[in-house]
Amino acid sequence: MRVLVTGGAGFIGANFVQQTVAERPDARVTVLDALTYAGDRSSLAPVADRVSFVQGSVTDADLVDGLVADADVVVHFAAESHNDNSLTDPSPFVQTNVVGTFTLLEAVRRHGVRYHHVSTDEVYGDLPLEGGERFTPATPYNPSSPYSSTKAASDLLVRAWVRSFGIEATISNCSNNYGPYQHVEKFIPRQVTNLIDGVRPRVYGAGANVRDWIHVADHNTAVWAIIEAGRVGETYLIGADGETSNLEVVRTLNELFGRDADDFDHVADRAGHDLRYAIDATKLRTELGWAPRFTDFRSGLAATVDWYRANEDWWRPAKAAVEARYARGGQ
Ligand code: NAD
Ligand code: DAU
Numbered sequence: 001m002r003v004l005v006t007g008g009a010g011f012i013g014a015n016f017v018q019q020t021v022a023e024r025p026d027a028r029v030t031v032l033d034a035l036t037y038a039g040d041r042s043s044l045a046p047v048a049d050r051v052s053f054v055q056g057s058v059t060d061a062d063l064v065d066g067l068v069a070d071a072d073v074v075v076h077f078a079a080e081s082h083n084d085n086s087l088t089d090p091s092p093f094v095q096t097n098v099v100g101t102f103t104l105l106e107a108v109r110r111h112g113v114r115y116h117h118v119s120t121d122e123v124y125g126d127l128p129l130e131g132g133e134r135f136t137p138a139t140p141y142n143p144s145s146p147y148s149s150t151k152a153a154s155d156l157l158v159r160a161w162v163r164s165f166g167i168e169a170t171i172s173n174c175s176n177n178y179g180p181y182q183h184v185e186k187f188i189p190r191q192v193t194n195l196i197d198g199v200r201p202r203v204y205g206a207g208a209n210v211r212d213w214i215h216v217a218d219h220n221t222a223v224w225a226i227i228e229a230g231r232v233g234e235t236y237l238i239g240a241d242g243e244t245s246n247l248e249v250v251r252t253l254n255e256l257f258g259r260d261a262d263d264f265d266h267v268a269d270r271a272g273h274d275l276r277y278a279i280d281a282t283k284l285r286t287e288l289g290w291a292p293r294f295t296d297f298r299s300g301l302a303a304t305v306d307w308y309r310a311n312e313d314w315w316r317p318a319k320a321a322v323e324a325r326y327a328r329g330g331q
Contacts, residue, residue: 002028004071006058006104007078008051009033011182012118014043016077016220021047024224032056032067033078034096042314043181058100061107068107073114073227076104082185083122083147084329087271090146097150098157105161108169115169116227117158121212121237122148123173126274129208134280135173137235144272155235162233170230172223174238175279178300179216180307184315185322187211188301191250192308193319195257201250202331205269210276213242213249215294225288239279240292252298256305268330 003020007013008031020027030052033039044051056063058078068074078100080086080093101117108115124135125142141156143149161167182189191201222238230236251261284290294300308315 001026002030002070002072004030004032004067004074006032006074006076006100007039009035009039009041009043009053010077010081011038011043011179011186012177012216012219013077014040014181015179015216016075016223017044017051018047019217019220020224021050030054030067030071032058032064034058036080036092037318038081038183040181040314057096059095059103061103064103065107065110068104068113069111071113073116074104074108075116075118075223075227076101077118079151080147082183083145084185084270084331086145086147086150090150093146093150097147098153101154101157105157105167105169109161109165109167112168114227115158115167116223117155117169117171118223119155119171119173120148120151121173121175121239121277121279122274123152123155124277127276127278129210129276132278134278135237136280137237137283144274168232170226170232171235172226172238173235173279174219174222175212175214175240175242175277177216177219178213179304180311181314182216184319187246188249188253188304189308189315190322190326191253192305193315195253195259196309196312197319201253201264202267202326203246203250203264204267204273204331207247207250207266208245208275209273210243210245210278211249212239212278213244213297214238214240214292215300218292218294221293222284222290225284225290229288231287236284236288237279237281238284239281240295241281242297243276243278244297249301252301253305256298256302
């Protein structure tokens, strides 16, 4: 099977490519990645000899057309992915997330290629902290940020291309991922690398916000389950019942570093900060038989801390610039 992976040098994409190469000897993987600040070719170093790498943008119609023509399935991870950045400059989010998806859909339509669209639970907006409500595939779209609104727009393009042009596509909306190779701008790697540097964790606002954490390896087994057995035109929500408040995350990290659990700083809150995300993954579990392997968040977090300790060469070059940017916003 010829698999075209967009955004394969990013966090989830690189894990997907490494897992695919390790577990699917029949897969011939090509990565298309623009190598923005978030992409790192060294994340593919362990499988470099088994993967074709093309540096370029998903908005480049000619490049995309040739690569899609040569694929059996396209798995679209490439995106601008960080909410905070989308508040500073939404422009690349519109280009990559909306125009890039449009460009891929047109190529997929021309060549009749199977397409899987990787999206986020943030398209549904947020939930109250209390009450236990969870997102389902029937939850109305209600995105809050420039990032999540461009992801929502891209999902709607996919749905329209399925209905109007009959393309063979599936969509997945996943909750917050953690694990190796995540950029230091994101919450967990930022705190882990701060702690390695002896800096107190930084919590936005009061820290009561809840995210539904899933290990990146579990996200990727779900993506493969959908590609192989998902029904065309359907949306699957991916989540592993990992609801945890930001306060709980930093307390656990402090404990893993042998520190006082409550030794952290509150910093300026994010504008429009979503309160809570929670996924009901019943459809994925019952229809496709998927189940997560990483069910204990604390031990998954401990393994992630170990990875950042062992791979300072990977994250160190980006750290100072990320912290300088946060400092300018009082975060
Ligand atoms: P990331 O920012 O770590 O990686 C994005 C990758 O896309 C990078 O390698 C970057 O170079 C590449 N890219 C950016 N613009 C591009 C362009 N125009 N053309 C080609 N490549 C480009 O992101 P991530 O966290 O790995 O997220 C991957 C996908 O999963 C995104 O679509 C995101 O919306 C979705 N998602 C992420 C999470 C999460 O918790 N991180 C959860 C649910 C869904
Ligand atoms: O839910 C899926 C989404 O999860 C993905 O679509 C996004 O691509 C991904 O970045 C993530 O979005 P979040 O905004 O939830 O993730 P982030 O890591 O930026 O922040 C997680 C929570 O931690 C959020 O409530 C904001 C908070 N936070 C973040 C940082 C960077 C802090 O309290 N302190 C911080 O320093």
